[in-house]
Amino acid sequence: MQVPRFWREIPRYYRLEAAACVQCDAIHFPPRKICPSCGANAFETVRLSGRGALTTFTIIRTPPSGFTDQAPYAVGIVELDEGVRLMAQITDCDVDTLKTGDRMIAKFRRIREEGRTGVIMYGYKFVPDVGV
Amino acid sequence: MVGIVGYGTQIPRYRIRVEDIASVWGADAPSYKRGLNLNEKSVPGPDEDTATLSVNAARNALLRAGIDPQLIGAVYVGSESHPYAVKPTGTIVSEALGACPRVHTADLEFACKAGTEGLFIALHEVQSGVITHALAIGADTSQGAPGDALEYSAAAGAAAFIVGSEDLIAELLTTDVYMTDTADFWRREHTPYPEHGGRFTGVPAYFRHVTGAAKAIMDRAEMAPEDFDYCIFHQPNGKFPVQVARKLGFTEEQWAPGLLSPTLGNTYSGSSPMGLAATLDVANPGAHILLVSYGSGAGSDAFIFRTTERLSDVRDRAPHTRTQLDEYRVHIPYGTYAKFRRKILKAE
Incomplete structure (x- = not known):
């Protein structure tokens, strides 16, 4: 990913900023220009809690370049307590005991880097929410 | 304050x-x-x-x-x-x-x-x-x-x-420092791992600066080891902080809550600050805490804090x-x- 493209995503990747429709309160992540629920075009920026439950996941055993040090790892969809669903890597977990319904919490992690000399891209991943 | x-x-x-x-x-x-x-x-x-x-x-x-x-x-x-x-x-x-x-x-x-x-x-x-x-x-x-x-x-x-x-x-009561040019540990530009002076990292480096800062701040505050409920010293391993605490006249009851290194290791810049956090997790209101860091090169920063009533209201809002x-x-x-x-x- 190019630096400018990543930089534009910082509010989403770093702070889980979403758009809450001022007319119908629906929350959209990533933010939308037009509310798919009611058609309104005015939103407030809200920060998602980062807490939710694992809806579904898959285990990556043959990773793409840049992720080989982490294999096997899980990628899943987490439904946050606000009702928003987002896909992310599930880290700090035992992939063999992971199950749908597990409580998750978003943590700030390195997502990828452009080689050993390039920019480091940060963002959210989920870890099992075990109170630490 | x-x-x-x-x-x-x-x-x-x-x-x-x-x-x-x-x-x-x-x-x-x-x-x-x-x-x-x-x-x-x-x-x-x-x-x-x-x-x-x-x-x-x-x-x-x-x-x-x-x-x-x-x-x-x-x-x-x-x-x-x-x-x-x-x-x-x-x-x-x-x-x-x-x-x-x-x-x-x-x-x-x-x-x-x-x-x-x-x-x-x-x-x-x-x-x-x-x-x-x-x-x-x-x-x-x-x-x-x-x-x-x-x-x-x-x-x-x-x-x-x-x-x-x-x-x-936790209110800050006072701070002090003790710093000299002492090359006990360093890493040069473009090198992946640090080098150190072996046993030289002990007496002339860690112990001199930690002891110097601890004594300076206790003199400034007109306090003695028995006036503190807790003490935290930089933890490069599990041995040095205990040795320096004993030498200064502190007891295990004072250093144990903040001593993490035996199972954590040395988290360098995080070391004594994490010891302070672990101490705040258990301290009662009104407790006096002495914090003394150490950085090779070399120097120590010293702080005295006194906890307040609000500590017990907020400590469970995040993981201990x-x-x-x-x-x-x-x-x-x-x-x-x-x-x-x-x-x-x-x-x-």
Whole structure:
């Protein structure tokens, strides 16, 4: 990913900023220009809690370049307590005991880097929410 | 009055035992365990670094402080393992917390005392009245050369403190310093691992500066070891902080709550700050706490805090440090550790 493209995503990747429709309160992540629920075009920026439950996941055993040090790892969809669903890597977990319904919490992690000399891209991943 | 309004820590999930390092190098694990009072150390995951540990620790500090991140007027990140040689860690942290753009940021370096440097600056900056809140972080993912004595202790972790002048959980009573030019540990530009002066790191370095700072601040405050409920000294291993505490006249009851290194290792800039966090997790209101850091090169920063009634209201808003240390851990073998720490040469 190019630096400018990543930089534009910082509010989403770093702070889980979403758009809450001022007319119908629906929350959209990533933010939308037009509310798919009611058609309104005015939103407030809200920060998602980062807490939710694992809806579904898959285990990556043959990773793409840049992720080989982490294999096997899980990628899943987490439904946050606000009702928003987002896909992310599930880290700090035992992939063999992971199950749908597990409580998750978003943590700030390195997502990828452009080689050993390039920019480091940060963002959210989920870890099992075990109170630490 | 100025002091701490919120604090938080983050420790990686992974640990490696002293035995598993010693067996690779043919070293005698029991002598390391006995000699350095070290059993295991934390290891950062492949997607963790000083920036990620700092952000996750600071989020815990924000949970306890309960303030709008936009109130934070300064962010200081002390570390000897900043992810970039050129590009601040503080910008990443400030942006992730939502403190940008009107926030003064600096990355600090002073071996293991870069964390308390940030705390020192933050406390005095808020005291000056220029800003209302500041964030000081000590974080590291430190590296020891494979097979070197440092490899048994070089660990990862972060502690974050939000400083303010209202709603304090610990008031600052005073600070002091003790600093000289003493080359006991260093790393030159473009070299991956630090070098050190072996036994020279002890008496003329760690013990001289920690003792000097501790005595100076107790003289300034007209306090003696028995006037304190808790003490925290920099923890390069499990042995030095206990030795220096005993030498100064403190007792195990005072240092035990903050002594994390036997199962955490040395988190460098995070070391004594994480000890302070673990102490705040258990301290009663009105407790007097002595904190003395140490950074090779060499110097010590000293602080005396007195906890307030508010501490017990906020401490359970975020995970306790001892819980992170004792309950969130998975032991990994040396091979996995070497992979996570990028010690293995492989094709790009």
